[in-house]
Amino acid sequence: MLFYRAALPLSRKTLTYAAGIIRRYRASIGSLWRKLNPGQQALLVLAYLRKGETFAELAAGFGVGTTTAWRYVNETVELLAARAPKLGTAVRDAAKAGYAYVVLDGTLIPVDRVATDRPVYSGKHKRHGMNVQVIAGPGGAILWVSGALPGSVHDKKAEWIWGVLAELEAAGLVTLADRGYQGAAHAKIPYRGRNKPESQKEANRAHAKLRSPGERANAQLKTWRILRKLRCCPWRAGKLAKAIHVLQIREA
Numbered sequence: 001m002l003f004y005r006a007a008l009p010l011s012r013k014t015l016t017y018a019a020g021i022i023r024r025y026r027a028s029i030g031s032l033w034r035k036l037n038p039g040q041q042a043l044l045v046l047a048y049l050r051k052g053e054t055f056a057e058l059a060a061g062f063g064v065g066t067t068t069a070w071r072y073v074n075e076t077v078e079l080l081a082a083r084a085p086k087l088g089t090a091v092r093d094a095a096k097a098g099y100a101y102v103v104l105d106g107t108l109i110p111v112d113r114v115a116t117d118r119p120v121y122s123g124k125h126k127r128h129g130m131n132v133q134v135i136a137g138p139g140g141a142i143l144w145v146s147g148a149l150p151g152s153v154h155d156k157k158a159e160w161i162w163g164v165l166a167e168l169e170a171a172g173l174v175t176l177a178d179r180g181y182q183g184a185a186h187a188k189i190p191y192r193g194r195n196k197p198e199s200q201k202e203a204n205r206a207h208a209k210l211r212s213p214g215e216r217a218n219a220q221l222k223t224w225r226i227l228r229k230l231r232c233c234p235w236r237a238g239k240l241a242k243a244i245h246v247l248q249i250r251e252a
Contacts, residue, residue: 001060010046014250018042021079035064036072044069045076049244052225077236080243090135090144091167101174102143103136103214104164104187106155107221109148109237110229120234122151124180130230130237131158135168136217138210141252145221145245148238155180176211220248 019042044062059069108129120128131153133146146162168175169186177187190207191200224244
């Protein structure tokens with residue numbers, strides 16, 4: 001097997017933050033010694049999330065077993081995901097920040113599954129994946145990330161399951177969304193239909209312009225290559241997205 005040096009496009013403070021979480025966790029459970037120190041474990045996990053490398057590749061690069069690499073990643077992802085903002089907290093913080101509006105959007109995390117796995121198949125995207133809901137601020141910063149639901153679940157049903165619009169409405173926040181949330185009372189969505197009057201076309205253009213920075217939030221998540229196609233259990237998509245959100249907060 002060949003080895004080479006590689007760069008990871010993340011800041012030192014993100015590595016320090018992740019290593020600190022691991023160090024405190026090890027102290028809390030009385031873990032006296034491991035093959036990798038907290039900093040090395042944090043680097044392994046960041047490489048997994050950012051570059052999407054397999055456990056075999058990570059194990060070879062860090063000189064540990066494949067099972068050990070898997071355990072390190074799962075442990076750290078759980079620790080990071082537990083620190084992700086809860087929906088109520090994120091909504092209250094957005095209201096205190098005085099945002100003129102927030103953007104609600106759903107994204108599909110593709111998964112490695114066969115055609116028989118109908119529950120995770122998204123008819124909208126024509127592929128297998130998991131539905132994750134994201135709230136973003138007007139500038140594109142991610143405020144909250146939901147857990148994962150099967151790709152067959154429509155965006156409107158997904159937000160209802162998580163209670164997203166109910167929280168946003170209670171906080172008095174204007175919410176912009178796409179046509180996938182048609183029928184939701186609180187969400188502001190574009191006008192539908194052909195041959196719309198010019199006033200509605202202009203309103204749709206303004207709506208799209210306001211939503212575009214917020215929609216980039218989903219693109220930010222996909223810069224972490226692990227979310228471009230999961231090769232693990234599909235239900236881990238939510239934990240991975242939450243962990244990445246926590247790391248992005250540190251990068252900002």
